Amino acid sequence: MRVALVLKTDEGGRWTLPHVDELRERGHEVIAVLPPGSEGRLRKALHDRGVDVVQSAFDFRFRPAPSTLTGLLGLRRQLRGIDPDVLHYHLYASALACRLAALGWNVAKVHMVPGPLFLESPLIRSVERFLCRLDDVVIGGSEHIAKLYRAIGLAPERTPAIPYGVDVEDFTPPSPAYRTASRDALCAGDDTFVVCMVAYVYAPKRLIRPGRGVKGHDVLLAAWKKFAKDRPDARLVLLGGGFDAAGAAHKRELLDRFDVAADHTIDWHDSVIDVRDCYAAADLSVSPSLSENHGAAVEAAAMGVPSVVSDAGALPEVVDPASGWVVPRDDPDALAGALREAYADFRAGTLRRRGELARERAERLFAQHRAARAVADVLERAARDRRAAAR
Template identity: 75%
Template structure:
């Protein structure tokens, strides 16, 4: 079959690559439709794989202008010229564009939802209750997101995680871990917590005035936690996602203490996980996020109860705390620290790896997405 995959970014969205690889391994043809541009890591990865890339006639910006309608008409013509057996799209702006461009067109449409943030807006949720009926299938990237779409009465739903590459993200050797900790200037007796996440600026429609990743919550909790634990270190890895994100990061950095190191984004985050004793995901809204990478590398997780994060741990592998609860997050850090000092955190780390591989390995997840696309065509 011929698959047209539409996504509104050429930089992010590399979690789509395993799906495309699985489809091509089965002999299917894939064409990717990306926003206009010449750079971007997703675009490069697609070119390196030999996947045909089409520059979208629509810029995925919905503004009350004639150019928006012209862009959608142009996108419809492009998609029809590709002549796909199934139209597959990720991210909400892509879903809106494909639904409008595909009105009256009987090609199967499969929407895979990367995260639940947009559904936390009452306005968008009301709109989505109507528009999701234009999708043939909605694939929730988590059980949480799939449940949200069932509540909206989407015609057909299923839950498949984006998953994690459990070969690439694997527990570090003792030598690798020691080298990564030495690079941070810490020894084996130092408790290291990490948070790996871009800094996203506050959104207008959800969590107004707050960044969704919860950096502010963690910085407040760490300030309380570190008071009688000067032998602990917090490593924050991630720059601003865009210019607004960089500005928000600068505001957050004013609350950094001497035991906090903040590094801009790097291509390989495994060094950070290799050095860490616990990973923290204090998000206000999230799918599975960085918790899967940490878990695959044998790093126990402290996660908030936002979105799908609770799916990434159980009581034997990590801790779940209420979102935006500084006291609860501080208590979880103390519990992890106590296990670190007692020497029992390593057992939790091993269980974290085992659970992540069993539930979230990328290969089986990508195969399941390919199965859904094939079934959508055969309906």
């Protein structure tokens, strides 16, 4: 079969690559439709695989202007020219564009949802209650997302839950030498309690939690101030710059608000070549998001790092009481309490066992190769069902 993969970004969305690889290994053709623009990392990865990439006629920005209609009509012509058996899309703007561009067209449509944030807007949720019925299948990137779609009226058979997962062969517990080298790079000795948070900084959204960054950096920084004031042997490593110009501005505001430059227990890096270096050095990972799917916690787990996660979205699916902690979202006091418990485990020598159990859980529930096979199965089934209905 031929699959048209549509995303509103050519930079992010690399979590689709295992799906592309699995589909092509089965002999299917994949053609990607990405927004016009520069050579982003997703576009390059697709080119390196020999996947055809089409520059979308639509820029995935919905504005009350004639160019929006013109762009959608252009996208429809492009998709009809590709003539796919399955139209497959991720990210909400991509879903809106594909649904509108494919109105009245007999093609299987499969939407895979990487995060629940848009459904937390009452306005968007009320609209999505009707628009999601244009999809043949909505794959929830977690049980949490699948349940949200079932709550607005889609049947369970149309809402499978499949994680995006993590590559458990690339993300593995570090060797002693790798861990030592990674900690040396941070000037962290064996007795230093190293906590990491790996996440881009996103600017606050206008419709959802106005004024707040969704990843919860402010929550962690407030909790850290409480936790670390009498623990000079603790180190917080934040990894991630602003996702865009607005995100970079929000990061600068956080740096100023929490006086990060004057705090010797905090290091904040914009980026590194390999995030695994950060996890290799860490004793604990923290995901304090206000809204999230599985997030960075699955990468940490795969590398044998236990996590403290908020109760937002699908984060509680990643840990269990043996492998980490779940705390109420937007609660610095509760987060500081979990940090104290993890620190006590670190000092007692029992924190490492939590990391071993986190790794076992990642292998069992979030292995990327199994998830990719499940996504390919759904796409094949959707194409068969659409062909059968047409007959």
